[in-house]
Amino acid sequence: xxxxxxxxxxxxxxxxxxxxxxxxxxxxxxxxxxxxxxxxxxxxxxxxxxxxxxxxxxxxxxxxxxxxxxxxxxxxxxxxxxxxxxxxxxxxxxxxxxxxxxxxxxxxxxxxxxxxxxxxxxxxxxxxxxxxxxxxxxxxxxxxxxxxxxxxxxxxxxxxxxxxxxxxxxxxxxxxxxxxxxxxxxxxxxxxxxxxxxxxxxxxxxxxxxxxxxxxxxxxxxxxxxxxxxxxxxxxxxxxxxxxxxxxxxxxxxxxxxxxxxxxxxxxxxxxxxxxxxxxxxxxxxxxxxxxxxxxxxxxxxxxxxxxxxxxxxxxxxxx
Amino acid sequence: xxxxxxxxxxxxxxxxxxxxxxxxxxxxxxxxxxxxxxxxxxxxxxxxxxxxxxxxxxxxxxxxxxxxxxxxxxxxxxxxxxxxxxxxxxxxxxxxxxxxxxxxxxxxxxxxxxxxxxxxxxxxxxxxxxxxxxxxxxxxxxxxxxxxxxxxxxxxxxxxxxxxxxxxxxxxxxxxxxxxxxxxxxxxxxxxxxxxxxxxxxxxxxxxxxxxxxxxxxxxxxxxxxxxxxxxxxxxxxxxxxxxxxxxxxxxxxxxxxxxxxxxxxxxxxxxxxxxxxxxxxxxxxxxxxxxxxxxxxxxxxxxxxxxxxxxxxxxxxxxxxxxxxxxxxxxxxxxxxxxxxxxxxxxxxxxxxxxx
Numbered sequence: 001x002x003x004x005x006x007x008x009x010x011x012x013x014x015x016x017x018x019x020x021x022x023x024x025x026x027x028x029x030x031x032x033x034x035x036x037x038x039x040x041x042x043x044x045x046x047x048x049x050x051x052x053x054x055x056x057x058x059x060x061x062x063x064x065x066x067x068x069x070x071x072x073x074x075x076x077x078x079x080x081x082x083x084x085x086x087x088x089x090x091x092x093x094x095x096x097x098x099x100x101x102x103x104x105x106x107x108x109x110x111x112x113x114x115x116x117x118x119x120x121x122x123x124x125x126x127x128x129x130x131x132x133x134x135x136x137x138x139x140x141x142x143x144x145x146x147x148x149x150x151x152x153x154x155x156x157x158x159x160x161x162x163x164x165x166x167x168x169x170x171x172x173x174x175x176x177x178x179x180x181x182x183x184x185x186x187x188x189x190x191x192x193x194x195x196x197x198x199x200x201x202x203x204x205x206x207x208x209x210x211x212x213x214x215x216x217x218x219x220x221x222x223x224x225x226x227x228x229x230x231x232x233x234x235x236x237x238x239x240x241x242x243x244x245x246x247x248x249x250x251x252x253x254x255x256x257x258x259x260x261x262x263x264x265x266x267x268x269x270x271x272x273x274x275x276x277x278x279x280x281x282x283x284x285x286x287x288x289x290x291x292x293x294x295x296x297x298x299x300x301x302x303x304x305x306x307x308x309x310x311x312x313x314x315x316x317x318x319x320x
Numbered sequence: 321x322x323x324x325x326x327x328x329x330x331x332x333x334x335x336x337x338x339x340x341x342x343x344x345x346x347x348x349x350x351x352x353x354x355x356x357x358x359x360x361x362x363x364x365x366x367x368x369x370x371x372x373x374x375x376x377x378x379x380x381x382x383x384x385x386x387x388x389x390x391x392x393x394x395x396x397x398x399x400x401x402x403x404x405x406x407x408x409x410x411x412x413x414x415x416x417x418x419x420x421x422x423x424x425x426x427x428x429x430x431x432x433x434x435x436x437x438x439x440x441x442x443x444x445x446x447x448x449x450x451x452x453x454x455x456x457x458x459x460x461x462x463x464x465x466x467x468x469x470x471x472x473x474x475x476x477x478x479x480x481x482x483x484x485x486x487x488x489x490x491x492x493x494x495x496x497x498x499x500x501x502x503x504x505x506x507x508x509x510x511x512x513x514x515x516x517x518x519x520x521x522x523x524x525x526x527x528x529x530x531x532x533x534x535x536x537x538x539x540x541x542x543x544x545x546x547x548x549x550x551x552x553x554x555x556x557x558x559x560x561x562x563x564x565x566x567x568x569x570x571x572x573x574x575x576x577x578x579x580x581x582x583x584x585x586x587x588x589x590x591x592x593x594x595x596x597x598x599x600x601x602x603x604x605x606x607x608x609x610x611x612x613x614x615x616x617x618x619x620x621x622x623x624x625x626x627x628x629x630x631x632x633x634x635x636x637x638x639x640x641x642x643x644x645x646x647x648x649x650x651x652x653x654x655x656x657x658x659x660x661x662x663x664x665x666x667x668x669x670x671x672x673x674x675x676x677x
Contacts, residue, residue, distance in 0.1 A: 226443025240459065
């Protein structure tokens with residue numbers, strides 16, 4: 001049962017990946033006037049365009065280009081950025097690392113507080129504290145990310161000066177040594193900015209989950225045999241309520257990236273979102289498509305991981 | 321309606337049903353000589369809300385159950401049966417409270433206990449079995465984790481001692497292959513086996529009082545008989561007081577020594593099962609008995625009771641059953657009837673079945 005389920009999930013994920021790569025391939029070809037014009041500018045001579053097309057292999061039939069595209073992907077060749085004059089793959093390296101660390105940190109913060117707030121909300125559902133938490137979630141969820149970022153900078157960076165207003169620690173851009181303390185010190189405000197709306201949404205979801213678990217008969221049975229409230233919360237309710245959360249976190253990955261783009265721009269944080277934003281402004285299509293591809297791949301893998309974790313956690317799937 | 325007819329009214333129980341359950345077991349004997357070992361409830365009322373919005377869902381219930389005795393608590397859905405159980409356990413839903421009365425279990429006055437003491441009492445002194453054995457077990461904990469929980473919390477047992485105890489209990493309630501099944505999850509058990517697990521859990525600390533809230537409603541007749549026999553056997557061995565909540569009077573006739581019929585949160589009739597079934601006095605009790613299908617009168621139409629019980633916010637001033645009662649007179653609507661009869665059998669009705677006493 002479990003093996004079959006894993007196989008099915010892998011198959012679906014593989015299909016999604018193939019589809020994603022194909023779509024990104026055609027997106028590049030859909031750039032206005034074709035890639036050559038976007039590199040040489042709108043006023044390039046037809047001869048120059050033809051020469052560049054030949055140099056880049058764009059004169060081959062589409063199916064050949066498609067095959068080469070796959071081949072390059074397997075070699076880890078994501079193209080060449082004409083605006084940055086560097087291969088995209090090597091360009092993305094440090095940006096990717098910065099982003100992943102930031103996003104993971106933000107997600108961990110969000111999960112921790114979501115579970116805490118959600119359990120509380122579930123326990124107090126339909127009574128004053130639960131209603132207040134619900135209102136708070138909607139308010140926080142409605143504040144735009146960039147506004148949260150700017151407000152955090154204003155207060156914590158400028159007014160009380162606890163954290164730097166932006167950039168990254170260790171002065172990586174100047175080739176200086178990485179200073180771990182400073183690196184994470186710079187990460188605090190961006191992480192909170194990403195985590196806040198995430199927590200609002202996730203805790204609301206988890207609160208609902210906890211509330212419906214609290215209504216189930218087994219909670220009454222546990223109370224009836226004298227299990228104290230904290231033990232009921234942790235050992236009984238949380239155990240059952242947390243399972244669907246894994247799937248939701250998997251589905252949230254694209255949202256984290258979107259939040260990341262805005263946050264990294266506000267904090268001038270050299271991550272993937274910041275790179276995406278800059279590439280879009282500079283019309284750097286190879287970098288742009290590589291990032292889109294990467295986000296897509298991470299999303300698919302994240303969902304796969306979530307689903308697999310979920311089926312392993314679910315005792316009913318495991319034993320049948 | 322005779323006792324005999326009633327006994328014929330459901331599937332006969334065969335001795336062979338329970339033979340596999342006859343396992344010798346050891347436990348410390350308590351002394352049950354004094355009347356204080358059972359449950360004594362006096363004038364229990366439960367109120368929801370405060371001030372003008374307050375309404376009573378249970379009013380003025382009094383009953384005694386001695387150790388080893390079973391009280392059948394009977395009534396329609398919404399009559400307050402489960403609310404009574406919740407009040408005894410100290411597990412009333414949010415907004416509800418015991419507004420008056422006393423609940424004494426042994427020498428302990430339950431209504432005055434702190435939350436922590438009440439939890440200990442629930443763990444040690446009172447066991448409870450519920451209607452739906454699947455949803456009443458936690459789907460992601462193994463059986464042993466759930467049975468051993470109260471034993472570890474309140475009887476101070478180690479993990480391995482609690483495991484041994486859980487195994488002993490599972491054997492006692494007749495789960496086959498108990499050793500292998502300890503680490504199974506609830507979904508791997510059948511309905512009847514789940515209810516046995518529930519019983520094992522309720523018995524973990526040798527409680528004085530067992531509350532069985534429609535324990536067999538979700539089960540087929542064979543399992544129903546086995547489960548009730550099992551409860552009966554353990555009750556005899558351990559001298560527990562049992563409250564058997566049901567809407568099935570034929571089961572009460574079979575298993576209970578005392579009967580209490582509730583309607584809209586109040587007692588309408590109560591007494592020894594023998595006297596009650598011989599001559600039920602309240603028209604509502606009579607109507608309930610008439611609604612039981614009987615083999616002996618096959619071919620006759622079953623009588624039912626028209627209408628629904630009133631909601632707690634709309635309880636009338638007079639007799640609460642008046643609106644649905646065939647014997648209703650204007651008097652019934654204005655004054656609540658006095659208690660009539662003896663401690664052994666009494667009822668609240670102006671026009672009792674069989675004429676006024």
